[in-house]
Amino acid sequence: MKVEIITIGDEILIGQIVDTNSAWMASQLHEIGIEVAQVSSISDNKKHILDALGQALERADVVLITGGLGPTKDDITKLTLAEYFEDELEFRPEVFEHVKGLFDSLNIPMPEVNREQAMLPSKAKHLMNEKGTAPGMWFEDKGKIVVSMPGVPFEMKYLMTEEILPRLSEKTDSTELVYKTILTQGIGESGLMEHIGGWEDDLLNSGLGLAWLPSMGRVKLRVSGKGDNRIELETKIQKQVDLLKSIIPQYFVGEDVDEIEIAVANLLIEKGWTVSTAESCTGGYVAHRLTSISGSSAYFEGSVVSYSNRIKETVLGVSWESLKKHGAVSKQVVEEMVEGVKQKFDTDCSIATSGIAGPTGGTKEKPVGTVWIAVSTPSGTISQCFRFGKDRDKNIVRSAQTGLRMLQKEILKHS
Amino acid sequence: MKVEIITIGDEILIGQIVDTNSAWMASQLHEIGIEVAQVSSISDNKKHILDALGQALERADVVLITGGLGPTKDDITKLTLAEYFEDELEFRPEVFEHVKGLFDSLNIPMPEVNREQAMLPSKAKHLMNEKGTAPGMWFEDKGKIVVSMPGVPFEMKYLMTEEILPRLSEKTDSTELVYKTILTQGIGESGLMEHIGGWEDDLLNSGLGLAWLPSMGRVKLRVSGKGDNRIELETKIQKQVDLLKSIIPQYFVGEDVDEIEIAVANLLIEKGWTVSTAESCTGGYVAHRLTSISGSSAYFEGSVVSYSNRIKETVLGVSWESLKKHGAVSKQVVEEMVEGVKQKFDTDCSIATSGIAGPTGGTKEKPVGTVWIAVSTPSGTISQCFRFGKDRDKNIVRSAQTGLRMLQKEILKHS
Numbered sequence: 001m002k003v004e005i006i007t008i009g010d011e012i013l014i015g016q017i018v019d020t021n022s023a024w025m026a027s028q029l030h031e032i033g034i035e036v037a038q039v040s041s042i043s044d045n046k047k048h049i050l051d052a053l054g055q056a057l058e059r060a061d062v063v064l065i066t067g068g069l070g071p072t073k074d075d076i077t078k079l080t081l082a083e084y085f086e087d088e089l090e091f092r093p094e095v096f097e098h099v100k101g102l103f104d105s106l107n108i109p110m111p112e113v114n115r116e117q118a119m120l121p122s123k124a125k126h127l128m129n130e131k132g133t134a135p136g137m138w139f140e141d142k143g144k145i146v147v148s149m150p151g152v153p154f155e156m157k158y159l160m161t162e163e164i165l166p167r168l169s170e171k172t173d174s175t176e177l178v179y180k181t182i183l184t185q186g187i188g189e190s191g192l193m194e195h196i197g198g199w200e201d202d203l204l205n206s207g208l209g210l211a212w213l214p215s216m217g218r219v220k221l222r223v224s225g226k227g228d229n230r231i232e233l234e235t236k237i238q239k240q241v242d243l244l245k246s247i248i249p250q251y252f253v254g255e256d257v258d259e260i261e262i263a264v265a266n267l268l269i270e271k272g273w274t275v276s277t278a279e280s281c282t283g284g285y286v287a288h289r290l291t292s293i294s295g296s297s298a299y300f301e302g303s304v305v306s307y308s309n310r311i312k313e314t315v316l317g318v319s320w321e322s323l324k325k326h327g328a329v330s331k332q333v334v335e336e337m338v339e340g341v342k343q344k345f346d347t348d349c350s351i352a353t354s355g356i357a358g359p360t361g362g363t364k365e366k367p368v369g370t371v372w373i374a375v376s377t378p379s380g381t382i383s384q385c386f387r388f389g390k391d392r393d394k395n396i397v398r399s400a401q402t403g404l405r406m407l408q409k410e411i412l413k414h415s
Numbered sequence: 416m417k418v419e420i421i422t423i424g425d426e427i428l429i430g431q432i433v434d435t436n437s438a439w440m441a442s443q444l445h446e447i448g449i450e451v452a453q454v455s456s457i458s459d460n461k462k463h464i465l466d467a468l469g470q471a472l473e474r475a476d477v478v479l480i481t482g483g484l485g486p487t488k489d490d491i492t493k494l495t496l497a498e499y500f501e502d503e504l505e506f507r508p509e510v511f512e513h514v515k516g517l518f519d520s521l522n523i524p525m526p527e528v529n530r531e532q533a534m535l536p537s538k539a540k541h542l543m544n545e546k547g548t549a550p551g552m553w554f555e556d557k558g559k560i561v562v563s564m565p566g567v568p569f570e571m572k573y574l575m576t577e578e579i580l581p582r583l584s585e586k587t588d589s590t591e592l593v594y595k596t597i598l599t600q601g602i603g604e605s606g607l608m609e610h611i612g613g614w615e616d617d618l619l620n621s622g623l624g625l626a627w628l629p630s631m632g633r634v635k636l637r638v639s640g641k642g643d644n645r646i647e648l649e650t651k652i653q654k655q656v657d658l659l660k661s662i663i664p665q666y667f668v669g670e671d672v673d674e675i676e677i678a679v680a681n682l683l684i685e686k687g688w689t690v691s692t693a694e695s696c697t698g699g700y701v702a703h704r705l706t707s708i709s710g711s712s713a714y715f716e717g718s719v720v721s722y723s724n725r726i727k728e729t730v731l732g733v734s735w736e737s738l739k740k741h742g743a744v745s746k747q748v749v750e751e752m753v754e755g756v757k758q759k760f761d762t763d764c765s766i767a768t769s770g771i772a773g774p775t776g777g778t779k780e781k782p783v784g785t786v787w788i789a790v791s792t793p794s795g796t797i798s799q800c801f802r803f804g805k806d807r808d809k810n811i812v813r814s815a816q817t818g819l820r821m822l823q824k825e826i827l828k829h830s
Contacts, residue, residue: 012438012441012454013441013451013453013454014441014451015439015443015444016628017438018433018434018435019437022427022456023427023431023432023433024430026427026428026429026430027431028430029430030430036428037428038455038458038463039427039428039456040455040456041437041453041454041455042452043452048452052453105804105805106803106804107802108606111605111606111609113605113609114605277699277720282703283706284692284694284700284701284703285703287698287699288697288699290698291698291720291722291772292698292808292811294773294774295775296722297776300722302721302723302726302730303699303718303719303720304718304719304730305692305699305717305718305720306717307706307716308712308716310716311716311760314759315717315719315759344729344730345726357706359709360709360710361712392707396703396706396707
């Protein structure tokens, strides 16, 4: 089965957004063994959509279209698809009820324009979009499949995961597909490659697959296997994962955890411990990551974001002498911060950061990217200095992830 | 002049990498008034390259190709282009010297495979790639232009900046392209549509363009115009933007500001004021947004994330009576939080949030999505209750953006 992806909308063509949707869709399709032949980004224009769809259907069996489905005037995908399939729009009560329900739950009267969203081509099967107002549409005609979905990433991902991938998977073959994801942190893609190149070769030779999924400050590895026997596959994959863990224990954060904060949260809950943070260069981002998890009030007490030296001194109790003698970005100060917040908030653990996120504020001794991170647990405090890069956003993310990883390692020593 | 971009390589089609090259190229072309008609990602396959190139040249005047030029894959793109232009490869001494020089400078003997890189189609103009070994190639034939360059981002960017953009710029007509972006907040895409549908019709009838760019909790509108006279266009667009502002003053955050925190930061700097935050349901995210801007230490002092009632009481000085009588998610408590942090951190302004981000923790009286937000300025404190939705991440983002917007409005009253 060959698939093509068409993204509709001018934002990509004028370079205002990067097309991350297609990469995500392609990786999901690749995982279930479906080949993507081409990805095309085109403008929100009827003739262009018709041409691109026609050409794609010449090459592929399935065309997945994203975008061009919002309630406003620059969205013409639905009418164009109706024309392509020589079809008429009809009113779908279930779509109308769903859209109205979304507005009702927000206590907002439904704008007239959203009523239009309940009009679908009569030949389209409706795919319920629980995450938004624009419905998904599934057309089958002359052995080919055309699917239209909204371009908003989390709506598209919902429809792909819940509706489209299962249907396409059914149409492929009955093979079992098993995967496991490993989260690694503290090393880049090429560094990791040097450590585990031999492991990867053996893994590939044994008939399993490996996908590298790097993102800011971390690399996920996804091991996948196809076959008839699920139990056998799972055992085979777990053996490889255990082997990997023994090769890179220092970088191995966990199995099937999406983010480091989830690994930390699970440990804190297991121990019945609480945590607080004292943040300078991360500006509240560690707290944000910890509280992005539902139920975080079970272990997270709170934070002090001490952006100025005055707040470090008055709120966290960092000594004026330390600030004067060592500067805010120092072992001395970050340890006083981590202990100050732990005491003040009366928590079992704490994380503190102090660094130069950039792009300004660097000196010769402490260039942009210099970050001191401390963590404290019931058995004491440790701290470490890092040299990240020059990019402000990346420095904030990497500092937060590194602090969380340090805390995870320290808590694990207690088990 | 219409341009199409073709990226060659399987990494995009299996979702291993996100195509950031095309977005960068499109934004650069857009800036000099060149329209990108389509972006296509295709596989490293001769027939597919020939088909895609042929189709692109039917729609566009210029086709920019990236990728498929590394020393190992060299032959496919280069030989395919030679075939397309009915051409032969020839040896180019200047390319050979350049590649050899790169290896010499690293004290590495040049691998035999790199010698091939000096073979170029005879009809191709060579574009010197100072950043790597794969040469850029420029073909002109029957009034159409085809350019091939490597897919490595910094090599591509070098060739685009130094060679390709200047040449294309010379060949374009002198049409001016002007645009202005408006940030709106507090209303969804369809609600906004109801307010400004008439304005949009008039704008489109006057020959200007409008793009709707919705994302979480906000909608950007981009007004664009093409013509011969830049000053006239700018005046015409500004008139429409001013008109828009008078139609939706309550939702109009600003012109050419990307995010609400930038608008707030600009105002704080203008006034010489400082800000702090006291955050419950946003868990540090307001502070994170404020500190994501370089130079934020000029106005941001810090925050208290008070996730538990105990911290609200002990660190922020919220009274136990208020917490007991009204609950943490209440007007009383959020106002004590905003005033507590303002006083403790000695700032001119402050923002506080207290709500139920969800998905758990809701009650009948205070369902998930209920958020109290308060802001304080030198002239006093105001607060408001919102009912956002059921999604945790969205509730956090919308609460933060709404708090920042409330602060912007309050500060503007001081001018």
